[in-house]
Amino acid sequence: MAADDHAIVVGINSYPALSNLDGPENDADALVEWLRDPQGGDMPEANVHRYVSSMYANPPQPGGPEPTTVSICRAFEDLIVKGQENAEKEPPEPAGRRLYIFLAGHGVAPPNNMDDAALLMANAGRGRMGHYLPGRPLASHFRGAAYFKEVVLLMDCCRDRLPKVPVVGLPWDEVVNPEGADVEYFYGFATKWSRKARERPLDGPKMRGLFTTSVLKGLRAGNDTPERLKRFVEADLPSIADSRAYQEPVFDASNWQLKLASGDAADVPQLRITFAKPNPTVTVLVRGQGLAPMAEHAMEGDSWVVDLEPGYYGVERSDKPGETVVKVMAGMVDVEI
Amino acid sequence: MSRSEPTAELRVSAANPAVRITLVGSDLTTLKQGVGDLRAKLPGGIYAARFQAGSSVTEQIVVLRPEEGGAHVRQDEIQFASAAPLERTWTSAEGHQHAAARLSRSVHRKLGRGAGLFVFVRDWDRRTRTNPAVGLTLHAASGEHLLDFEKHGKHGGGDEPAWAGCNVALDPGAYRLRVNGGLGGTTEQTVVAAGGWQVQVFLTRRPDLSTSRGRRADLGGGAILMAPIGRGFDPERDDMHTTELARQSLRDHRADVAEPILRVMLRRKFENPMLGLLGAHLLLQREKPDQKLLAVVVRNLRRILGGHPDVEALDLSLGRRANRVRPFEVPPMLESSWSLIVSATADHPHLVSRDSLAAAAAERVVVGGPWLIWRPPPRRRGRAPTVARPALAQAIAEVATSLPAEAQHPSVALEQSGPAGDLGGVEADVLRYAQKLSSAARGRGVSPEELVDDAAVVETLCVPRAVAEEAVDGVYAQFVK
Secondary structure (H helix, E strand, C coil): CCCCCEEEEEECCCCCCCCCCCCHHHHHHHHHHHHHCCCCCCCCHHHEEEEEHHHHCCCCCCCCCCCCHHHHHHHHHHHHHHHHHHHCCCCCCCCEEEEEEEEEECEECCCCCCCCCEEECCCCCCCCCCCEEEHHHHHHHHHHHCCEEEEEEEEEECCECCCCCCCCCCCCCCCCCHHHHHCEEEEEECCCCCCCCCEEEEECCEEEEHHHHHHHHHHHCCCCCHHHHHHHHHHHHHHHCCCCCCCCCEEEECCCCCCCCCCCCCCCCEEEEECCCCEEEEEEEEECHHHCEEEEEEECCCEEEEECCCEEEEEEECCCCCCEEEEECCCEEEEEC | CCCCCCEEEEEEEECCCCCEEEEECCCCCEEEEEECEEEEEEECEEEEEEEEECCEEEEEEEEECHHHCCEEEEECCCCECCCCCCCCECCCCHHHHHHHHHHCCCCCEECCCCEEEEEEEECCCCCCCCCCCCCEEEEECCCCEEEEHHHHCEEECCCCCCEEEEEEEECCEEEEEEECCCCCCCEEEEEEECCCEEEEEEEEECCCCCCCCCCCECCCCCEEEEEECCCCCCCCCHHHHHHHHHHHHHHCCCCCCCHHHHHHHHHHHHCCHHHHHHHHHHHHHCCCCCHHHHHHHHHHHHHHHCCCHHHHHHHHHCCCCHHHCCCCCCCCCEHHHHHHHHHHHCCCHHHCCCCCHHHHHHCCEECCCCECEECCCCCCCCCCCCCCCCCHHHHHHHHHHHCCHHHCCCCCCHHHHCCCCCCCHHHHHHHHHHHHHHHHHHHHCCCHHHHCCHHHHHHHHCCCHHHHHHHHHHHHHHHCC
16 A cells, blocks of 8 residues: 555635536545545545535635635645654655645636646635735745655646746745655646636536546546556546647646556556457457557357557457558457447 | 568548648657648558547547558548537537527516527536535626525426526526535626527536535536527537537637637637637737737627627727727626726726726636636625825835845745735735845846736736735735835
8 A cells, every 4th residue: 555645636626706516526526536546546535635616615715715825735734744744853754655636627827838727726716816825836845855755746727828827936935855856746737738627528427628538538448657658648647638628738848757556457448349240260459559459259158358558449350451540449349340 | 672561552531621640659658740631652550540639538549451452541520528518529418408499488587578598507417416506696797696596597407417497588698607605615707688589598507526515516617508598508509519619719829720620619619709809819819919800809709799798898999999989897708808898997097996806806716717617706895995005016116125134035924924914816916026025136236117017907906907006005004104
């Protein structure tokens, strides 16, 4: 178990002074589920800290809409205190192995920083767009202080470039630890600078953020390094996005081979080829990269299931020219020949 | 020496030269990117060509066999989503197109003459069969209730998701379209009915989680088109298509609309003035807007639409005649027009008076764009007493100097620490501004007065000067003895 990992997971649906969203809280819950899953993050429940709008809805908060930067920063401060205490031990220890930061809700592009995204907090509104948490500085703070050996930041929010958004810093004193240079990181942003991130019904009628959905789908399908996950999400998003609501994700990592999941893939990509008219004298061939044969099987029985890596494949039969082309990403994909 | 792998040319082209193309290998690796047309020499294999136009994307898979020669993948058209049931949009439905076209040509309610407003609300799914126009009402600029769309319009659906439509004859002027209730609370926006034109407002109901309660039309995602009175809605018209693409570009703050496309939009304003309004704002988003072209567009739009707040706002951006522009009693239709007006009030406070709807709405704007949407302001309790104080910027500087020491650091949450506890809305924003000013002045070793001017105050608070003045009155009275 990843007993030393910690996660701060934020999903804001309710924005009284903006428009409400439907997906972030579902996304936060889905990520929490993966973090606790032995085949996923394999984290103890107590280390996963979830902050979502519905926690603050009943009773309504007397101080105004929550969560705000104050309440979320307080959650991070518990980890900072732990990091500071551990740093004073002899020998010094980090606060944990990995820190996950997940921020989902409305977002903006912080001024003068095309590389960052910021999560707007529940009390943001017109003229009050400074109520936000900037993602990269947040992650950088923990990297620079080397409170953790690894920092994973995922941000499922828009990166709208709005005029007049003020520059906002974090309220913490800068901590510089030379070991910070060795802290591994993996950052994932739902969309490019100045572009929108989208949500749509993806889990039955449940609204979900496209980015988080795709990231979790990729992780469960065994894409457990930043390099593989990036390739997966870039290829998967066009399939799950509205045709007019595509978003291009952005990834950044210090180590593209960092192992992200604890266990084996729970949702291995598989191709099930169903035989419309079985014929044992005919062979079915699956071709992959460079049209190289990957697997073959006689057309007997009703179907044949092949485990594959995510990608594009050709399925052809020995008695007919041409092939059926399929995109296999996660779970079972069906094709009939 | 090894024999090289046979290759062939894979050509990928899109009908629109602005479409971005990404070529992906069978293992999902990105191989090459280009715009409009792309060629690559590749070994045999399975490849995917991804076509992207704005936020639209589509993908084609191709098998390349060098022994059979090269391959050419062509992409004809990329469909997009729209609240209007336009042809060549993936969200259209035949029943919706027919209903909108038919209803837009017959008047269901006469409240005036000379101008028209057609409102069509629809669902994108069939989870509810209730009238989509529930909660949707029309009001005069004064707020007077004029029409309940649920009551006076027609609705149906049959095998397709539900729709509702209503065509109203109106006197030319500004009206308020309001959505009552719903998850996001009550919201409204301005709709300007211009003489000789029918404004066509298309809305969808926002999907809810698992319950149908609270589903209401979504003003923010609406499509607003215009057509000469009598022509009605034509789902196949190219200019309607282009208007929707322009609206979505403005919503996404895209400053990269190619100039030739922009010029076509602006030329077509005579048959569809909405295209002119959106095109002019897209022009303004460019790094160096063509001011001469903009001046011509504004002159023509004024001739076509008469007194229209969005046209007058565009005129303000030319910086020529703010003194002669009449005050804006109602907010404009577009958020980008509103920004122009707010900025202009710094030097010309008369543009938005404190007692106008525009000023009241300013404090309750819902951010999102491209339409300016606000939550209806509560009835005004009367003007707060005017405070004897210096001019706007100087007053805020004095507030910054007078803040208690413990409240001068920007990370202090004023709402929770006391000083802003009794303040709301713009007054709280004024206090935060003063707080940041105080911090910046200390950081630079200068006085707050040196870092602030009236224009900066208006820009930062995002409200007309009259609203900012009143808010500063309240804060000044509380903090400066």
